[in-house]
Amino acid sequence: MKFFTSKHLSFKLIALLIFSSIINAAAQESARYPLIPYPAKLIAGKGAFIITSKTNIVTAPQFKGEADELNDLLSKGFGKKLSITKNAQPHAIKLVYAAALTAPEAYRLTVTAQRVIIGAKDPAGVFHAIETIRQLLPVSVEEGTANKQLSLPAVAIEDHPAYEWRGMHLDVSRHFFSINYLEKFIDRMALYKMNKLHLHLTDDQGWRIEIKKYPKLTEEGAWRTFNNQDSACMKRAVDNPDFNIDKEHIIQRDGKTLYGGFYTQEEMKGVIAYAAARHIDIIPEIDMPGHMMAAINAYPFLTCNDENKFGTLFSKPICPCNENTFEFAENVFNEIMEIFPSKYIHIGGDEVDRSDWAKSDACKALMQKEGIKDLPALQSYFINRMEKFFNSKGRKMIGWDEIIEGGVTKTAIIMYWRTWVPDAPVKAAKNGNTVIMTPGEPLYFDAQPDQYSVYKVYHFNPIPKALNKQEAKTIIGAQANIWTEMIPSEKRADYMYMPRMTALAEMLWTNDQNKYDSYTKRLVQQYNRMDALKINYRLPDLPGLLNEYVFTGEGKLSIARPLPNLSIRYTTDGLPPTTTSPELPSPLTISKSELVKVAAFTPAGIRGDIYSLNYTQQQMLGPVKIAPPKPGLACSYYKAYFKETALMRNAKVDSTFITDKIEVPSTVKAPSFGINYKGYIDVPADGIYSFYLTCDDGGVLRIGNNITVNNDGNHSAQERSGQIALKMGAHPFALDFIEGGGGFKLLLKYSVNGSEPKEIPVGWLKH
Ligand code: ACM
Numbered sequence: 178m179k180f181f182t183s184k185h186l187s188f189k190l191i192a193l194l195i196f197s198s199i200i201n202a203a204a205q206e207s208a209r210y211p212l213i214p215y216p217a218k219l220i221a222g223k224g225a226f227i228i229t230s231k232t233n234i235v236t237a238p239q240f241k242g243e244a245d246e247l248n249d250l251l252s253k254g255f256g257k258k259l260s261i262t263k264n265a266q267p268h269a270i271k272l273v274y275a276a277a278l279t280a281p282e283a284y285r286l287t288v289t290a291q292r293v294i295i296g297a298k299d300p301a302g303v304f305h306a307i308e309t310i311r312q313l314l315p316v317s318v319e320e321g322t323a324n325k326q327l328s329l330p331a332v333a334i335e336d337h338p339a340y341e342w343r344g345m346h347l348d349v350s351r352h353f354f355s356i357n358y359l360e361k362f363i364d365r366m367a368l369y370k371m372n373k374l375h376l377h378l379t380d381d382q383g384w385r386i387e388i389k390k391y392p393k394l395t396e397e398g399a400w401r402t403f404n405n406q407d408s409a410c411m412k413r414a415v416d417n418p419d420f421n422i423d424k425e426h427i428i429q430r431d432g433k434t435l436y437g438g439f440y441t442q443e444e445m446k447g448v449i450a451y452a453a454a455r456h457i458d459i460i461p462e463i464d465m466p467g468h469m470m471a472a473i474n475a476y477p478f479l480t481c482n483d484e485n486k487f488g489t490l491f492s493k494p495i496c497p498c499n500e501n502t503f504e505f506a507e508n509v510f511n512e513i514m515e516i517f518p519s520k521y522i523h524i525g526g527d528e529v530d531r532s533d534w535a536k537s538d539a540c541k542a543l544m545q546k547e548g549i550k551d552l553p554a555l556q557s558y559f560i561n562r563m564e565k566f567f568n569s570k571g572r573k574m575i576g577w578d579e580i581i582e583g584g585v586t587k588t589a590i591i592m593y594w595r596t597w598v599p600d601a602p603v604k605a606a607k608n609g610n611t612v613i614m615t616p617g618e619p620l621y622f623d624a625q626p627d628q629y630s631v632y633k634v635y636h637f638n639p640i641p642k643a644l645n646k647q648e649a650k651t652i653i654g655a656q657a658n659i660w661t662e663m664i665p666s667e668k669r670a671d672y673m674y675m676p677r678m679t680a681l682a683e684m685l686w687t688n689d690q691n692k693y694d695s696y697t698k699r700l701v702q703q704y705n706r707m708d709a710l711k712i713n714y715r716l717p718d719l720p721g722l723l724n725e726y727v728f729t730g731e732g733k734l735s736i737a738r739p740l741p742n743l744s745i746r747y748t749t750d751g752l753p754p755t756t757t758s759p760e761l762p763s764p765l766t767i768s769k770s771e772l773v774k775v776a777a778f779t780p781a782g783i784r785g786d787i788y789s790l791n792y793t794q795q796q797m798l799g800p801v802k803i804a805p806p807k808p809g810l811a812c813s814y815y816k817a818y819f820k821e822t823a824l825m826r827n828a829k830v831d832s833t834f835i836t837d838k839i840e841v842p843s844t845v846k847a848p849s850f851g852i853n854y855k856g857y858i859d860v861p862a863d864g865i866y867s868f869y870l871t872c873d874d875g876g877v878l879r880i881g882n883n884i885t886v887n888n889d890g891n892h893s894a895q896e897r898s899g900q901i902a903l904k905m906g907a908h909p910f911a912l913d914f915i916e917g918g919g920g921f922k923l924l925l926k927y928s929v930n931g932s933e934p935k936e937i938p939v940g941w942l943k944h
Contacts, residue, residue, distance in 0.1 A: 207695045209330050211702035212312050213679045214370055214686035215695070222331025224290040229326045230255045233266040240272040242454060243303040247272075250311055254318035254327050271295065272303055282372070282456075283337035286310070288329050301456040302337075305370050309334065312368070312706070319709035339688035340639065342613050342654025344373035344460075345678065347670075348623075350380035350471075351406060352661040353399075353426045353438040354670070359448050361667075365675070365712065367455035369682035374452060375460045375523060375656060381470035381492045382406070382662075385439045386461070386516070390508050393475035399439035400430070407436060410665040416753055416787075419669040419713070442516050449517060460575065461517045463509060464525025466494040466502075466559055479505060481537035488530030497559035498539035507566055514570055521590065522567050526560050527577035553583030564589055575613070581605055594621075594658065596893075597919025603643045606651040614639040614655040618893050620681070622674045623660040627895065628718040631700075634680040635693055657681050668713040675707060675714035676700055701740060708781065716743065716777050716785030723867055725886070725899035727795040732767035734790065736775065743777040743785070756782050770794045798881045800906025803857055806943035809837040810856040810910070818849035821889050822877045822913035825851040837939045839912060839925040848918040856944030857907040858937070864929040866903050871896040873922040876914045891917040907943065 206221055228251060236244035244261045247270065252258045268291075275285060275296030284302035286309055287294045295306040311318065314327050345366055347354065354362075363374060378386045384398030403411075407422060414420035426438045440448070452459050470492045473485040481496035495502050510522065531552040534540045540555060549555050557580070564574040564586060575590040578601040585591070587609045593602040596617040605612050614620070619633035639655040657678065664670050683696055707714050717739035726732060736745050746758040747765065754776040761775060770793045777785035816831040828851070834842060839854060858880060860866065870876050870886040873894035878886040880901050888897035914923050926934040 207698040208702070210313065210332060211699040212309060213696065213699050213703055214683040215689075215692055215699070216309070216334045216336040217687065218335040220333040222288065222333060224331045225328045226288050226290060226293050226331065227326050227328055228254075228270070230257055230259065231268070232259055233269040234259055234261045234272070235264065235266055235269045236261060236272040237274040238263065239274060240297075240300055240303045243300055243307060244272055246304060246454060247307045247310070250307065250318065251327070253321050254314065254324045256321070256323040268292070272297075274298065278302060278337075280337040281341065283335075284309075286332065286334040286336070288313075288331050288333075290331060293329065301372070304367070304456045305336065306334075308368055308370060309336070312703075316706045316709040319706060338370065338686045340654035340685045342373055342656065343371045343682065343685040344375055344613065344615075344654065344656030345371055345674070345681075346375040346377060346615070346656055346658040348377040348380070348659060348661040349385050350377055350383045350661075352422070352665045353383065353385060353436075354661075354667065355423075355425065355438075356440065356444050356448060358667045358670070360451050362670075363448070363452045363455055363457055365678070365710070366457055368706075369679055370686050371678070371682055372456060373458050373460060373654075373656065375462060375658075377462045377464065377660075379463050379471065380468045383437050383439075384471040384475075386445060386463075386513070387439060387441045388509050388512050389442070390512065391472075391476060391505070394472055394509075395439040397475045398471035400428070400435040400437040402433060403436055406662045407665065410663060413663075419666055419672060420663075422665040423667060442512070445516050453518075458519050458521070459517060460519050460521045460523055461513050462523035462525055462575075463513060464527070465506060465563070466497055466556065467491055467527065467529035468525060469495050476505065481533050481539060484533070488532055491528040491530040493533055494529045494531065496534070496537065496539065497555055498534065498537055498543040503562065506563060510563075510566065511570075514572060520571070520573055521575050522572045523575040523592070524560060524563055524567075524580075525577060526556070526580040527594070528579070529556055531556060551583070555583070556580075557583030557585060560589070561586055578602065578605065581608070581610075585610065592656070599641070599920070600643075602652070603641050606641070606644050606648045610651060612652050614652060615658050620655060620657045621660065622657045622677055623662070623664060624893070626673065626677060626715050629896070630677055631680045632693070634677050635684055635696060636690055637681075637684060639685075654685055655681070671713035672715050675712050676703070677715075679703060704740060708779065713783060716740070716779065716783065718786070719745065719775065719777060719788060722775075722788050722790060723869075723898040723900060724789075724791070726790055726792045727865060727900045727902050728767065728792060729795060729797060729865070729902050732792050732794075733764040734761070734767060734773060734775075734792075735764035736761060739777065742780055744780075745775055745777050747773055747775045749773055753787050754778075754784070756784075767792045795902045797863060797902045797904045798883075798908060799904050800908060801857070803907050803943070806857065806859070806907065807835075808940070808942075809835040809944060810839075810854045810942050811944040812836055812855070813853045814845070815851040815853075816847045816849075817851065818917060819851045819915040820891060820917070822851065822875055822915050823889075825853060825913055825915065835944070837942055839923065839937065839942075841914075841916075841921060841923055849916060851913065851915040854910075854912040854914070856910055856942060858910040859907045859941050859943055860903050860905060860929075861941075862929070863904050864902075865900055867898060867900045867928045867931075867934070869896055869898045869924075869926040869928075869934050870912075871922060871924040872914060873920065874915055874917045876912060876923065878925065879909070879911045881908045891915075894922040910942070 234244050248258050270293040273296045278298045282301045284306040285296040286306045297303045384394045388394050410420045428435050449459050473479050479495040560580050567574045578591050578593045590611045591605040592613045594615050602612045639652050640649045719736050745761045746754040747761045748754050748758050749771050773790045776787045812834050813830045814832045815828045868886050870878050870888045872888045874891045875889040877889050885901050886897050886899040928934045
């Protein structure tokens with residue numbers, strides 16, 4: 178029997194075999210080395226180094242602290258410490274000074290059956306190697322189980338980070354987090370090789386760090402009666418207990434229930450030391466001149482006019498026109514600099530309602546005396562003076578990107594956050610400022626995560642396209658921010674940043690988007706470690722679900738489990754699924770219109786997101802007769818701002834056009850606008866058609882005069898989906914789309930009878 182009929186076929190087969198063996202090797206590699214972030218270079222080895230309680234740690238003197246860290250990690254696995262020595266030992270883990278590894282934070286890790294060698298020039302490099310070892314060890318090492326031995330797979334790694342700033346931010350003002358939680362947070366950052374923790378210590382809602390010269394900042398400013406954010410959280414706690422406010426931060430004082438807390442200087446020094454041992458720098462932010470209500474309540478002299486209230490958008494700031502303000506600010510920062518050794522100090526500088534400055538005689542006089550032309554320049558006067566003060570103490574100032582508005586020095590470091598001002602980091606970089614990227618989309622981790630958020634973080638490029646190679650060097654990295662207005666508990670915080678932080682960590686360290694598929698596989702293994710660490714991470718999404726379903730005879734629902742150890746449970750009574758709800762059969766048969774709620778659960782009972790699947794029984798919609806159809810949709814363009822699509826109906830049409838594709842014409846330049854696409858969709862066969870509408874801002878799709886997908890309102894890019902049962906032929910089609918400002922996205926895909934979503938064929942759209 179002849180297997181190969183031609184040379185060509187055998188070549189193809191060999192190529193296929195080679196290709197599939199590469200894919201296999203890659204899959205085996207992510208299973209054996211489930212590292213996040215993935216190293217710059219990894220060569221798989223055979224066999225393993227077996228660590229027992231007799232294994233020695235041999236260290237160069239400069240890495241003694243890191244040897245202790247390694248010992249702490251291993252002793253958790255054995256229940257006892259290993260011995261650390263300077264002298265060569267046969268079966269040892271060696272920490273070696275390697276002068277040639279000059280890249281910051283670089284390390285080399287060689288594991289063979291005989292020995293483990295960590296080489297680095299920099300103690301941070303050794304520490305990162307230890308975290309790599311941690312991720313290669315079984316998860317039992319996290320659980321404090323008494324192991325007899327731990328197996329470390331053989332490997333050769335050479336590694337260093339792509340970016341210098343790999344940051345996380347935590348707002349401890351809107352809701353307060355304990356020292357214990359800060360240490361957990363630091364430990365998780367260290368596990369994924371993040372190196373900067375930015376603490377937002379003060380805001381309108383609470384002052385969280387002891388300042389000895391101004392005791393009322395914490396005596397009064399650290400406590401509040403429940404505010405509107407607390408009550409919004411309490412409302413959500415009815416369905417999700419993670420929104421319950423952590424009880425340890427609620428006290429009774431003078432017959433009042435108060436929420437809050439603060440860190441004493443000694444406590445904070447302890448946290449800083451804990452972070453420093455893990456090579457994480459803590460950057461304090463004292464937000465000025467806005468976001469200062471907590472301080473102003475305690476020290477009203479800080480304002481221009483003794484008033485302390487909210488302006489139109491933001492709270493009223495402190496007054497940059499009184500010397501008393503500078504004295505206060507310098508005294509506060511003097512103490513901050515004594516507590517925090519970081520070379521960076523964050524002054525905030527965002528969201529300032531400057532209107533009271535314009536009314537102040539002191540400001541009028543100062544502006545005249547100093548030749549300050551307008552209010553943004555007055556803010557720059559404050560910021561630039563504070564920067565000089567920081568610099569005189571050997572520190573560098575960071576500010577949110579608003580600080581460039583009134584003119585900024587070249588030495589200030591700009592933290593970019595306003596996604597809707599895309600040229601801010603470009604201007605700053607071209608001005609020569611160092612820039613840290615924290616754009617709201619996708620790096621505000623207080624934004625509700627969804628099935629796209631991990632992907633978006635992984636694929637975020639910190640370098641704006643408009644920068645050349647030289648200018649790009651001013652971008653030193655990126656950071657995710659966690660604003661906690663709606664994050665009142667540690668569990669909710671865990672859910673918001675995990676697993677997104679792992680995607681950020683790999684983007685900033687490995688910086689290789691081709692590794693996304695392997696990252697998702699490695700992440701599946703990381704969930705086991707997160708379970709062992711009791712991290713309340715967001716469970717992976719249930720795949721392929723829509724928001725609205727229709728069926729004609731019977732509906733069938735089956736859902737693949739995204740992780741093997743998850744169970745999927747459901748309800749049909751409108752209540753959220755719990756661990757006692759029935760498991761979803763495969764499939765669940767649906768015979769009447771009803772709401773099915775589903776959620777995944779871990780064996781420990783952690784619940785994933787609840788999906789509300791609305792099933793509607795429908796007749797197949799018959800086609801309409803249309804006069805000889807013309808290709809494309811007839812569109813009306815409205816150059817105005819709309820909060821929701823229905824408001825377009827009463828507006829004046831600006832222009833009209835025909836298009837055979839659902840997209841915004843390149844001629845549209847207005848920041849805010851609306852477009853109505855109208856005509857028919859001519860489908861080639863009977864079927865249940867699904868539509869997926871991604872909009873930034875809002876959109877509503879109607880087919881056959883029914884709302885098929887409702888994705889209305891002003892919001893960032895999000896997908897909503899729905900179905901309709903259509904008979905072959907033409908059906909009325911209308912899509913309303915609105916953009917409020919700050920960049921848009923519009924994408925419509927379809928699938929039929931469960932096929933892969935794709936773009937609507939050009940020939941289907943008519944008018
Ligand atoms: C910010 O989100 N206001 C920096």
